[in-house]
Amino acid sequence: MRRRSIFCDALLEVETDKFPVHKVILSSSSNVFRARFMRWNQNGSKRFRIGGISSEIMALVLDYIYTESITISENNVQDLVMAADMLDLVDLVQMCFQFMRGQLCADNCIGIWRFSDFVISPETRTLAWRYIMNHFEEVVVCEEFQELTVQELISIIEADELYVNNESLVFEAILHWSHVLEERKGEFPQLLTKVRLCQMPLEYIQTKVIPNTLVKNNYNCMTTVSSSMQAACDVAESRLYSNPLVRPRLPEAILLAIGGWSGGQPTNIIEAYDYRIDRWVSVTDHQERPRAYHGSVFFKGSVYCIGGFDRVENFSSMRRLDMVTHTWHEMPPMYHRRCYVSATVLQDRIYAMGGFNGQTRLSTAEVFDVEANRWSQIASMNEQRSDANCATLNGKIYICGGFNGTECLQTAECYDPETNRWTMIAPMTSPRTAVAVVAHAGQIYAVGGFEGTVRLCSVETYNPGDDTWQEVASMHNPRSNCGIGVVDDRIFAVGGFNGVTTTFSVESYDHLLNIWTEVYHMDVFRSALNCCVISGLPNMSDYTVSRDVLMLLDIGSDPLDAVELD
Numbered sequence: 001m002r003r004r005s006i007f008c009d010a011l012l013e014v015e016t017d018k019f020p021v022h023k024v025i026l027s028s029s030s031n032v033f034r035a036r037f038m039r040w041n042q043n044g045s046k047r048f049r050i051g052g053i054s055s056e057i058m059a060l061v062l063d064y065i066y067t068e069s070i071t072i073s074e075n076n077v078q079d080l081v082m083a084a085d086m087l088d089l090v091d092l093v094q095m096c097f098q099f100m101r102g103q104l105c106a107d108n109c110i111g112i113w114r115f116s117d118f119v120i121s122p123e124t125r126t127l128a129w130r131y132i133m134n135h136f137e138e139v140v141v142c143e144e145f146q147e148l149t150v151q152e153l154i155s156i157i158e159a160d161e162l163y164v165n166n167e168s169l170v171f172e173a174i175l176h177w178s179h180v181l182e183e184r185k186g187e188f189p190q191l192l193t194k195v196r197l198c199q200m201p202l203e204y205i206q207t208k209v210i211p212n213t214l215v216k217n218n219y220n221c222m223t224t225v226s227s228s229m230q231a232a233c234d235v236a237e238s239r240l241y242s243n244p245l246v247r248p249r250l251p252e253a254i255l256l257a258i259g260g261w262s263g264g265q266p267t268n269i270i271e272a273y274d275y276r277i278d279r280w281v282s283v284t285d286h287q288e289r290p291r292a293y294h295g296s297v298f299f300k301g302s303v304y305c306i307g308g309f310d311r312v313e314n315f316s317s318m319r320r321l322d323m324v325t326h327t328w329h330e331m332p333p334m335y336h337r338r339c340y341v342s343a344t345v346l347q348d349r350i351y352a353m354g355g356f357n358g359q360t361r362l363s364t365a366e367v368f369d370v371e372a373n374r375w376s377q378i379a380s381m382n383e384q385r386s387d388a389n390c391a392t393l394n395g396k397i398y399i400c401g402g403f404n405g406t407e408c409l410q411t412a413e414c415y416d417p418e419t420n421r422w423t424m425i426a427p428m429t430s431p432r433t434a435v436a437v438v439a440h441a442g443q444i445y446a447v448g449g450f451e452g453t454v455r456l457c458s459v460e461t462y463n464p465g466d467d468t469w470q471e472v473a474s475m476h477n478p479r480s481n482c483g484i485g486v487v488d489d490r491i492f493a494v495g496g497f498n499g500v501t502t503t504f505s506v507e508s509y510d511h512l513l514n515i516w517t518e519v520y521h522m523d524v525f526r527s528a529l530n531c532c533v534i535s536g537l538p539n540m541s542d543y544t545v546s547r548d549v550l551m552l553l554d555i556g557s558d559p560l561d562a563v564e565l566d
Helices: 023-029 031-043 055-067 077-086 090-103 109-118 122-134 150-157 168-180 182-192 202-209 219-238
Strands: 010-014 017-021 047-049 253-262 265-274 279-282 295-299 302-306 318-322 327-331 342-346 349-353 365-369 374-378 389-393 396-400 412-416 421-425 436-440 443-450 455-463 468-472 483-487 490-494 506-510 515-519 530-535
Touching: 010 055, 017 023, 017 055, 023 031, 023 055, 055 077, 077 090, 090 109, 090 122, 109 122, 150 168, 150 182, 168 182, 168 202, 182 219, 202 219, 253 295, 253 302, 253 483, 253 490, 295 342, 295 349, 295 530, 302 349, 302 530, 342 389, 342 396, 349 396, 389 443, 396 436, 396 443, 436 483, 436 490, 443 490
Parallel strands: 010 047, 389 436, 483 530
Antiparallel strands: 010 017, 253 265, 253 530, 265 279, 295 302, 302 318, 318 327, 342 349, 349 365, 365 374, 389 396, 396 412, 412 421, 436 443, 443 455, 455 468, 483 490, 490 506, 506 515
16 A cells, blocks of 8 residues: 555655655654654645655665565665664664674674664674674774774773783784874874783794884883883782783683582582683582582583582482573483483583482483473493593594493493494593593593592593594693593693592693693682583673782782692
């Protein structure tokens, strides 16, 4: 009827085009149209000129008002959202921003970030900001990066949550931005003060920063470099972070150490490791039930704690911790009670394997579909395995060692979800129960454990390509039932039992150098804990050492100042 001008009682004039419309239809969809028609209706006018919108966009808007259907594209979305915002079409504004969020990439994230502040959409602006923070290396080479104002660039590079593998990338980014326009070079000294020069290797500063013409020919720049180098020396000597120049950025990923056995009983303690500072932070929720010998995984913003033991009961339960809201949620229970369980995530599903139900060592395995919110049983393993451990690599699950009720196992096997079959692989070089297993750099690592007589500090790796195990550098300390995870391209072995007592010690492995290095300890001695790595959260700072508090603290304390609870 609109297109045939049937019963139309108004004519919208947009640029050189005219659109017959029904006042009642437009008024019911938009408060702006309602107000205008009521105001214009006083003089009996039927012709209304609309400015600030192109005729092409108005045609799309009218189609949407009449049909609630519209085609949004990269070419029209910004004009469309501005028109929808001007006409108070709230649902259309949300549809446009939803489209933008789905199109986020390095090429457009800055534009969307800036635009969602002009047409207000806090959620879109936050997502675009997070994309810039997490993909800075790709963003700096895009055209939009050069369109930033100096204040916008400062807000990005001074942010603690900006993730860069090397701070030199930030220095090179401000050089790139400054050289595009001659007048921008005057902004360089201010930009340089936002670069965390203390986080750069000294060699890079000496060979790349100081010789640069924008630096060496400017007194303020040279002062910034000199002050940063002195602050770096102060940190190296005393780990004194009171100087803002040495403020570390937030880590991209955090290692969580969850629960465990401490002081002769299970604990609900959760500690988070901030590798940028080399310190642990307690993030414990004391309302959560203590558990040990459990599994834990991180999946889509939540940590799932699976099975375990509390001294009285072997659990079949699974609890989900929402890392954004800090709330625990009870999830559907497993088919079996599983203490000493092995757990992992593969292809967006959570797997739980083996364990001990209080009477029998289990060979059974099951999988949790998060979308369907239910567990399903899968093929059983070839062997009963409690106190084993597992990892995923190349679309398969590898489970190693464990205890079958009689002996510590040297065997390992692999699960293919495509065929729902377990296949035995080459046995490890040593029996290992209470072993820690992790995938890293294309290999499966079996770390520590108990071989039936002594706790192990040895480590071996499995190569799926040739089905062989090979020993690598041993840890400094023997440990069984320790936590394990990969952060900052290093493997971390956390806590455990050394054959005499539980421990709070932590060490990390560099696979390129094939060496283990002791890092800062946890606050609490514990074994039978489980670790997982979290990342990509909007509130990562909740799980790190506070950068604001850090500026006030000297954290160069004696690494032996914690108290053993056992």
